[in-house]
Amino acid sequence: MPEILALALTVLLVVLTAAYARRFGIGKEISLAGTRALIQVLILASIILLLFKLPIYWSALVLIAMAAIAGHTTYSRSGKLEGSLPPAIFSIASASALLLVPFFLLGIFPFEPRYVVPTGSILIGNAMNVSSLAIDRYRGEIKNRRAEVEAYLALGANPELAVSACLKQGILSSLIPSIDNMKNLGLVWIPGVMTGMLLSGADPIEAASIQIVIFAAIVAAGFIASSLLLHYSTDSFFTKAAQLREDLD
Amino acid sequence: MNVHLELKNVSKAILRKVNNTRVKIQILSNLDLQVQKGELVTVMGASGSGKTTLLRLINRLSEIDSGIILLNGKDIRDYDPMELRRKVGMVFQVPVVFKGSVRDNLAFGMRLWGDDMDLEALALEAAIPGNLLDADAGQLSVGEKQRVCIARALANRPEVLLLDEPTSSLDAVSAEKVETLLLRLGRERNLTMLWVTHEREQALRISGRILTLKDGRLEEYHA
Numbered sequence: 064m065p066e067i068l069a070l071a072l073t074v075l076l077v078v079l080t081a082a083y084a085r086r087f088g089i090g091k092e093i094s095l096a097g098t099r100a101l102i103q104v105l106i107l108a109s110i111i112l113l114l115f116k117l118p119i120y121w122s123a124l125v126l127i128a129m130a131a132i133a134g135h136t137t138y139s140r141s142g143k144l145e146g147s148l149p150p151a152i153f154s155i156a157s158a159s160a161l162l163l164v165p166f167f168l169l170g171i172f173p174f175e176p177r178y179v180v181p182t183g184s185i186l187i188g189n190a191m192n193v194s195s196l197a198i199d200r201y202r203g204e205i206k207n208r209r210a211e212v213e214a215y216l217a218l219g220a221n222p223e224l225a226v227s228a229c230l231k232q233g234i235l236s237s238l239i240p241s242i243d244n245m246k247n248l249g250l251v252w253i254p255g256v257m258t259g260m261l262l263s264g265a266d267p268i269e270a271a272s273i274q275i276v277i278f279a280a281i282v283a284a285g286f287i288a289s290s291l292l293l294h295y296s297t298d299s300f301f302t303k304a305a306q307l308r309e310d311l312d
Numbered sequence: 313m314n315v316h317l318e319l320k321n322v323s324k325a326i327l328r329k330v331n332n333t334r335v336k337i338q339i340l341s342n343l344d345l346q347v348q349k350g351e352l353v354t355v356m357g358a359s360g361s362g363k364t365t366l367l368r369l370i371n372r373l374s375e376i377d378s379g380i381i382l383l384n385g386k387d388i389r390d391y392d393p394m395e396l397r398r399k400v401g402m403v404f405q406v407p408v409v410f411k412g413s414v415r416d417n418l419a420f421g422m423r424l425w426g427d428d429m430d431l432e433a434l435a436l437e438a439a440i441p442g443n444l445l446d447a448d449a450g451q452l453s454v455g456e457k458q459r460v461c462i463a464r465a466l467a468n469r470p471e472v473l474l475l476d477e478p479t480s481s482l483d484a485v486s487a488e489k490v491e492t493l494l495l496r497l498g499r500e501r502n503l504t505m506l507w508v509t510h511e512r513e514q515a516l517r518i519s520g521r522i523l524t525l526k527d528g529r530l531e532e533y534h535a
């Protein structure tokens with residue numbers, strides 16, 4: 064029964080770490096976080112177990128719900144910019160869906176909940192991270208470069224043109240972690256998918272090729288999601304009369 | 313009488329953040345102003361009296377709370393904002409040049425509006441030496457940057473020019489150069505100019521109609 068042993072080891076590790084952490088005054092936090100993680104992951108496992116038995120459109124619904132939560136997280140990261148919740152959800156959902164489809168069209172994975180849900184959630188989670196970084200930076204750039212943006216506006220430029228340098232910077236900086244990860248893939252870490260497949264007995268070459276295609280999809284989804292989001296949220300920084308809004312902080 | 317720009321009963325308040333709450337502060341209240349075509353009006357006023365705020369309302373970088381602003385007799389809210397800003401150019405207190413060369417900066421309006429223009433002649437007119445045209449704009453001196461900003465604004469062929477203390481970030485020598493330049497350009501192009509300055513000497517030298525902004529309204533200046 065490796066699963067019982069694994070859970071027992073988890074509990075033991077959480078208790079021991081928490082006991083040791085009390086010396087640093089973070090014992091309570093660690094035991095709380097550990098307990099939460101344990102419960103959440105068990106709930107997740109039960110949901111996935113349930114999904115395996117339900118028709119596949121239930122999986123799609125779960126992924127849509129995930130994208131909505133992801134969109135809301137990114138929206139909060141944007142400083143709850145007015146009108147940017149729908150673009151956030153839309154960008155993350157559509158970019159993830161776009162990159163999810165080829166896996167099943169090409170037959171890389173069978174079209175079953177077992178494959179759809181985890182692959183979809185990896186794409187959504189990463190698209191969310193990249194979009195959050197992008198919108199946070201975009202907003203920061205616009206705020207800090209207010210004088211430049213208004214200089215453009217004052218010459219009759221439209222908002223898109225006035226913030227195009229900020230947008231570029233937002234996208235660029237959001238992709239830096241993905242690019243660095245891609246460069247170091249296999250050098251400093253064995254990535255999650257590959258680790259999981261190796262542990263469950265897959266052939267290393269198969270594990271590596273699945274890992275790399277997922278990685279490429281992650282980067283592409285992040286790129287598309289952040290580009291869409293920044294493009295569609297530009298209007299949120301301006302009034303109808305193409306004035307840069309004053310309440311950006 | 314040929315009224316070019318008219319402000320009637322214009323009020324503007326701003327929200328200032330104080331201890332995380334926003335406090336409303338009235339900057340302009342029931343302000344009136346009439347400017348004739350080709351006229352030069354100087355606006356003086358203490359720091360913080362709302363001079364910059366006033367100019368920003370005229371090219372609609374900010375919105376008035378009440379009242380009306382007319383350009384050529386037409387409410388500025390009835391213009392397309394981009395079109396309005398092309399007609400009403402602005403030179404800021406601190407010059408901002410865009411990435412790229414001086415030439416790129418000057419060509420901005422031309423590209424935007426699909427216009428054709430002799431950039432060398434424009435540079436010459438704005439006292440920008442020809443050998444600076446292909447220099448990186450970011451590395452210019454502040455005075456040179458301000459001249460680039462003026463030329464860039466003129467490339468739009470504006471009718472009105474809003475000048476927000478255009479010489480305040482310059483040393484005396486370059487300030488005088490820019491001042492003469494603006495006066496000459498204004499005359500040659502028959503521009504309607506609203507020139508904000510906090511220097512009394514400059515206002516007197518410019519010798520247009522001098523107004524002071526005080527308690528949210530404009531008053532005639534008496535020496």
Ligand SMILES: Nc1ncnc2c1ncn2[C@@H]1O[C@H](COP(=O)(O)OP(=O)(O)OP(=O)(O)O)[C@@H](O)[C@H]1O
Pocket residue numbers: 309326327328329339357358359360361362363364365366405510
């Ligand atoms: N975005 C803003 N947020 C908060 N306060 C502002 C904002 N813009 C202007 N103010 C305030 O409004 C007042 C008028 O500002 P404005 O910049 O128009 O003054 P000014 O006459 O141009 O001053 P100066 O001569 O120093 O340039 C000032 O008290 C300023 O602090």
Ligand SMILES: [Mg+2]
Pocket residue numbers: 363364365405476
């Ligand atoms: Mg000012």
